Structures are given as structure tokens and as C-alpha cells.
Amino acid sequence: MPSFRTTVALGTVLATACLGALGCAPADSGTTGSAEPAAAVGEREAWEGEGYPVTLDVCGVEQTFTEAPERVVVMNGASVAEVSTLLDLGLEDRIVANAQSYGHSEVKGRAEAIDELPTGDVRRNELQDFPRESMLDLAPDLVLSTTGFGFRSENGFATREELAEAGARTYIPRTGCDERAAVKDPPTIEDSYALLRDLGAVFDVRDRAEQRVEASERHIRKTAAAVREARKNQGDSAEDTPDVLVIFANMSMGANPYSSVAARGIWNDVLAKAGGRNAFADASATMFADLSPEQLAAKQVDAVVVVAWQPGDDADTYARDLLDAFPQWPAARDDRYTVLSDSIYLGPSNHLAVERVAALLHPEAVR
Secondary structure, eight states: OOOOOSSOOHHHHHHHTOOGGGTOOOSSOSOSSOOOOOBOTTSHHHHOSOSSOEEEEETTEEEEESSOOSSEEEOOTTOOHHHHHHHHTTOGGGEEEEOOOOSOOSSTTHHHHHHTSOOTTOOOOTTSSOOHHHHHHTOOSEEEOSSGGGGOGGGTOOOHHHHHHTTOEEEOOGGGSOHHHHHHSOOOHHHHHHHHHHHHHHTTOHHHHHHHHHHHHHHHHHHHHHHHHHHHHHTOOGGGOOEEEEEETTOOOSSSSEEEEEOSSTHHHHHHHTTOEETTTTSOSSSEEEEOHHHHHTSOOOEEEEEOOSTTOOHHHHHHHHHHHOTTSHHHHHTOEEEEOGGGSSSTTHHHHHHHHHHHHOTTTOO
């Protein structure tokens, strides 16, 4: 998910910008209105009509579009949700500057396609994002930010008001509006669909967006049904649900050796639909848990999902080293792990993560 090609520590970025696309946004979204989650155009009655105008309540600020944006800037925000959704909708030709990237993807060619997008030839700040003057010089008509953090003047960014005065509308996924709400009610795959539908309406490609949503829903329903049938045939009960560790490879965000253990986030919905559960969902009230080796050893982990988030990550080696460190886990005894990247968090490819995790946990169901 993160997109850094510098030596800036991701933990530093998360301490400020956080991973809003996963539901860890700043409590103050930098809007002039309320911090209520955006009214998703994903509500069918709101986007079913064709053409313009299109009006969205984006984190308390009404945004009206009378035509499809032509100069789109995608801010970094330690996310890939926005740029991958634009690509999935075939809108790459509208992007004049993109700060999001990653070195891995479950979608063939996606990482390479993102690397080929224009960057605006802008000198970025220490967060690898577009500072105020550079943003305004790009003359965008739409700016996408993972959270309200990307529009805070105190962080050196152009505000939503300044961008509006310059003729640019702004968009934040509803999961990036309010940290408190996101922690209490973590994002789900439905939030990925809302992002698809929102941008489908903004660019008047609603049919394309809905096709993507429906295809993903069918894929997940098929996988989930196969898992349920397999578990039923085996006589599995709720207590037999595999406990899964989700951890980001080579990411340091705290004082302990294992500070990138996924706790509250969209991955829990992915695991549930794949017939598993997060072994550490209750280990933190935030998105990540900062755990000691002793805390990890206290759990019986049945499977491991390692998230590869940066170019050059040898996630397989990371996974095997982790299993070697905890040989008492059933996951270690069975060598049960998989590596994922963009599909396990907010974005258009959650169905791929569901299938991959289901195949890991229930190979008899998904072959």
C-alpha cells in the first residue's frame, strides 16, 4: 500500500498521515463541514441516473461535478486505493500527477502501469507528496487524497478551500473522513465498492464501475460458498475457524520487534469471507498492533498472510523467517503462509485476496 522509493521510514509517515485508506484517518479531516463519513454515491438511488450534475457529500463538503474531470492529481497518503481504482475504471488518461505506487500487485501489470503514470515532475516533500505551491501549479480539476491530512495547511498542503478557489474539486474515500469512526467501525469490502461507485459517478462511467462491483461480488460469493460447503462436510464448527496472522513485511512502526501486525482493518472482512479470522483483531484499538515475541508466541496461529508493500521486498524470506521464529505455531508445522499486496486493503481487487486466503485455509474448497 505505501508508496515510498526513498529511505523515509514508513512508521514516521504513519504517525502523521497514517494509512487512511485502511481506516486510520486523522480525526480532523480538514473540512469546513462536519467530519461525518462521506455519503457514498455507492447508494444505488444516488448514482443510478446518468450524466451530470453529480453531487457528493465528501467528508462534510459538498462537491458538484458538471463534467468529467480531466486533470486529476492523486496524492500519496500511504495508499494505493485511489490510483488503482482509477486504473480499474480505465481513467489513467485523466491523471496528470500521481504520487501513489507500490512494487507488488495481485493484478498482472498493475504495478507497472502505475509506475508509468505521470508524476507531474514535482519536487515532493518529506512524505513523498505534493506541497501546496506545487499542487496549485499543476492546475488540477480534481485532487484525490486518502484522508483529510492531505489538505491540511499546517502540513504544507493546499487546503480544500484553496483548491476550490483554483477550480479543483476534492475527494476523500469515506473511510478517510474520521479516525474515531473508522476504529470503531473498520472498513469492509463494501467500502471498496463505494469508492468504485463514487468515481464511476464522478467520471460518468457508472456501468463500468457497477460491472466491476458485480464481478467482485460474484467471485466472493462463489469462494465463500465453496468454503462453507467444505467446512460443513468436514463438520467444522465456529471454534474450528483458522486463526490468521496478517503482518506487513519489513515495516517498523513501534517499539517492539513485531509492530506491523494488522489488527483492525478491511483485512478482517477479507479473512471472514475466506473462512478465517484475525488472530490479533483484539490486540489493538487501532489498525496495527505493536507486539513482542512473547505476545505472538502466546497465540496458536494457523496461517500467516504477509503483506508485501514496497519494491524489493522478499516477502517469502520474511515469512519463512517468521515461521522459523515460532515453530510451535500450527502455521509453522504446516508451512502455511501466503504473500499478498494490494488486494487485501481498500481498492478494487479484494476478491483476489479472498480467493487466495481461502485457498490457503481451505485448499479442499478452492483449487
